[in-house]
Amino acid sequence: MAAQLGGKVSCTLGEVKNRADLVVYWGCNPAECHPRHLSRYTIAQKGRFLPRGRKDRTVVVVDVRETKTTNAADVFLQIRPTRDFEVLTALRAVVKGQPVDAQRIAETGVTVEQLQDVADRMKRARFGVIFFGMGLTMTRGKHMNSMAVLTLATELNAFTKFVAMPMRGHGNVTGADVVMRWTTSYPFAVNFSRGYPRYNPGEFSSVDLLVRGDVDAALILGADPGATMPMPAIDQLARIPTVVLDPKVTHTSRLARVHITTAVTGISAPGTSYRMDEVPLTLRPPLRSPYPTDEQVIRRIHQAVARKPDWLDASRGSRATAQA
């Protein structure tokens, strides 16, 4: 969503692995949330142009608290909660050599000297990358924070090579995003009720639809909103017929009317998963499962729905009646 405001400079994780001599983590904790990320792509990994691995990389972490990731960092900026946008804006000014107010920067929990140090490291880097997580994108400021971090990366390209990438979670969320874009032209929050895709985050996003009580049924695939959504949305999911496809018992499956157990994609079901840099990966399952795959279940539901009369004809009929 932030890319819609100011564009995005990105790359693949292979480029990060082979080139990034400065890695910034902002509002994320990959050591615990993306456990293979640090070892495969950044800290522990030797790259083609970084033959000494960790010794060739500088790691900067910006977070509101100490985590396993901050322990592994060369530089840790501990900022006050909800001050990400201010710090990012000040950092953009410092990078460009503009005057900043030390008093107001102090309110964010860091000092001008710390920002100057990070800005210098960023400009000195041969290839810099900023990974940003939900600590940035889902706190006060939300997509405006993401826009600020993407803009910082864009502006740093006046000095050196710099990219920014969101740390996405929840399995194949990138894949859902990618498929929605090619089928509807929008990444999420798409409404088909008029027979064509319409997009309006805040109006058609699932949390908003549930909280307002606009939906009277829900089909949930590969997600656990019962664990992550705000309470009013969860209450609505419990109230309406909710169908969950999931290999495991989750918070959502417990409150659902129907829980269909499916095979685990990648372990006992084949498919394609999109990595967070949008590179598609083929999944070849090593095991078999007694359960059907998500695709098989959805196809069978679709076949059953297709036998029903077409809703467009039905809606045309009612419209004609209304006009009469």
Place this chain on the structure above:
Amino acid sequence: MLRITGGRVYDPAHGINGVIQDLCIADGRVVADVVGGRTIDATGLVIFPGGVDVHTHVAGGSVNFARGMTPEDHRRAAAFVRTQSHRSGIGGMTPTTFATGYLYAGMGWTTVNEAAVPILFAKHTHEELRDIPIVDKCSMILMANNEILLDLLEAGELERARHLVAWQIWASKAYGVKAVNPGGVVSWKWGKTAVNCPRRSRATTTSHPARSFPGWPASWMTWDFRIRCICTAITWAHRAMSRPRSRP
């Protein structure tokens, strides 16, 4: 059997330039005449062979990124409403896959070639092409900035480079090779342009097997001119593959 009457026929391959005449089709082929069957009145319309768009960008990582970035364009673009026969979609600068098929077919195109596929995104591109209805699709793989290929060229390993080109075409299920901004993207990965490409070939002019190609100007054999070097090598590899081998 089909008869299309009253249309203005353009068929450059047969020298027909805007003649109003009937067109008859039987068993999928154009024939002189048919008796009976269906008739379409094309009075006031143009009849021409299905267009082949050899260079388009309708699918893949870059197009899909653009889709996500331009919701304001999609809001004002033509919406494709779902019907019994059509899937829904959005037109505009970067139409959705189904809309792309309907738009191309509406303009008289029957084949489109997605002309820039990085190998890492080939699978994604094919998934999108599969969702483009009506028209035939193919794609070309980008190779002028492929790190593995450039490594082989730097080392002067031309035979292996040729095998790599062949393997990449096979692996990406591409129709051919495309060279865009040779050496430039490699440089861009350090924030630089093709002029200061960090790559330099060690192969010498004399060891260049493309010398054996008849009709190639000697000036093309200067390997140290990097952009031309990459293009020459790819073209050589590609030609060496498509050349008939076993014929006398």
